[in-house]
Amino acid sequence: MSDAATKDQAGPSASDGAGSYEAGSKEAGSRETDSNGTKPGLAGLTREARSRYSRHLLLPEVGPEGQRRLMDAKVLIVGAGGLGSPVALYLAAAGVGTVGLIDPDLVEASDLQRQIIHKTSGVGRAKVDSAGEAVKDLNPLVEVRTHRLRLDSSNAMGIVAGYDVVADCSDNYPARYLVGDVCRLSGKPDVYASVHQFEGQAAVFSPGGPCYRCLYPTPPEPGLLPSCGEAGVMGVLPGILGTVQAAEVVKIILGAPRTLAGRLLTVDAWLMTFLEIELERDPGCPLCGDRPTVDRPADYELFCRQEAASPGETMTPEELLRRLDSGERPQIVDLRDPHERLLMPVPGSMGVSFAKLRAAMPELDPGRDLVLICGLGSRSLFAARLLKKAGHPGRVLSLAGGARALAAARGDAESPY
Numbered sequence: 542m543s544d545a546a547t548k549d550q551a552g553p554s555a556s557d558g559a560g561s562y563e564a565g566s567k568e569a570g571s572r573e574t575d576s577n578g579t580k581p582g583l584a585g586l587t588r589e590a591r592s593r594y595s596r597h598l599l600l601p602e603v604g605p606e607g608q609r610r611l612m613d614a615k616v617l618i619v620g621a622g623g624l625g626s627p628v629a630l631y632l633a634a635a636g637v638g639t640v641g642l643i644d645p646d647l648v649e650a651s652d653l654q655r656q657i658i659h660k661t662s663g664v665g666r667a668k669v670d671s672a673g674e675a676v677k678d679l680n681p682l683v684e685v686r687t688h689r690l691r692l693d694s695s696n697a698m699g700i701v702a703g704y705d706v707v708a709d710c711s712d713n714y715p716a717r718y719l720v721g722d723v724c725r726l727s728g729k730p731d732v733y734a735s736v737h738q739f740e741g742q743a744a745v746f747s748p749g750g751p752c753y754r755c756l757y758p759t760p761p762e763p764g765l766l767p768s769c770g771e772a773g774v775m776g777v778l779p780g781i782l783g784t785v786q787a788a789e790v791v792k793i794i795l796g797a798p799r800t801l802a803g804r805l806l807t808v809d810a811w812l813m814t815f816l817e818i819e820l821e822r823d824p825g826c827p828l829c830g831d832r833p834t835v836d837r838p839a840d841y842e843l844f845c846r847q848e849a850a851s852p853g854e855t856m857t858p859e860e861l862l863r864r865l866d867s868g869e870r871p872q873i874v875d876l877r878d879p880h881e882r883l884l885m886p887v888p889g890s891m892g893v894s895f896a897k898l899r900a901a902m903p904e905l906d907p908g909r910d911l912v913l914i915c916g917l918g919s920r921s922l923f924a925a926r927l928l929k930k931a932g933h934p935g936r937v938l939s940l941a942g943g944a945r946a947l948a949a950a951r952g953d954a955e956s957p958y
């Protein structure tokens with residue numbers, strides 16, 4: 542909404558919606574002046590803050606009391622990427638007092654398609670530094686805390702303890718289970734969203750209500766799910782879901798009566814449909830059920846990701862290129878989907894989608910080394926193990942790092958990865 546539109550609607554539409562929220566700001570809003578003629582409702586708000594947050598102060602559901610709550614709040618954003626970008630920017634704009642950012646990664650050129658907090662000039666910088674600078678630039682009244690690390694079982698409880706609300710803007714399952722567990726164990730709300738290609742979902746896992754494990758009791762089969770980097774995502778999509786997360790964080794801080802707690806919002810941006818699914822607490826949930834078994838955070842890599850490859854299971858891209866150069870002809874099977882293969886073809890390879898690999902076994906020559914390729918090397922390792930289990934008699938190798946690493950090894954600057 543443009544600023545002009547907000548201005549035009551500030552009177553009538555703000556009061557139209559007033560009945561549906563019981564915010565904690567009523568008391569402050571009703572006290573206009575005290576006996577000295579000052580405005581106790583605005584106490585603690587500097588002239589700068591009053592001007593900057595005036596559109597909040599005009600809302601009865603926020604008002605000076607709600608704005609002070611926002612200014613006192615500490616929110617941790619796990620992941621300074623596609624979801625973290627709008628969350629960090631909107632929370633900064635809203636005047637959330639302390640914004641914490643966790644991310645171990647550096648900004649890459651391929652992030653800029655959706656991670657709008659980062660700029661072209663920031664490529665190569667730590668994401669937390671790039672994002673922290675953008676937050677400060679937007680609102681110098683906000684305190685930024687940066688944690689350039691990966692959240693794990695050893696640091697998560699300590700870091701989360703310093704915040705009131707956590708926004709899970711991560712892009713992988715181990716992080717989501719970890720954030721969900723640590724939030725529940727610490728009694729903090731977990732404001733969750735995730736995106737995949739054109740679809741996204743968001744929910745609030747609040748103490749007392751259903752948790753992430755009530756929704757997803759068992760992690761997905763390792764290796765079967767391509768990571769975000771491998772699967773592709775419409776750039777606008779994390780913007781849609783991230784703004785939903787930011788709105789929920791602000792509402793939780795304000796004490797809004799109806800959040801996404803107990804509801805899963807699903808978005809299909811290709812069809813542009815928004816659906817809502819009611820979530821219930823699962824009495825058998827290992828985290829929040831009647832007999833919980835999770836009482837401390839664990840490193841979920843163990844059950845979310847497959848074991849690391851052993852030496853005989855993989856081939857490096859350099860080795861593959863050397864073999865091809867020397868005239869060897871290993872069988873190369875490209876497991877990526879047809880449109881991915883078109884983006885970055887692997888010469889001499891046979892395209893077999895992951896789902897059709899078993900059916901294609903009779904076409905494979907057991908007398909030659911078989912090299913499996915996927916986007917990043919995870920699906921291909923999983924597939925190599927599947928083929929061995931299914932009885933393929935020849936040698937099966939997964940290309941380490943996948944097509945992305947192969948492109949890098951041959952100095953291919955045009956790689957889509």
Ligand SMILES: [Zn+2]
Pocket residue numbers: 751752753754755756822823826827828829830
């Ligand atoms: Zn649960």
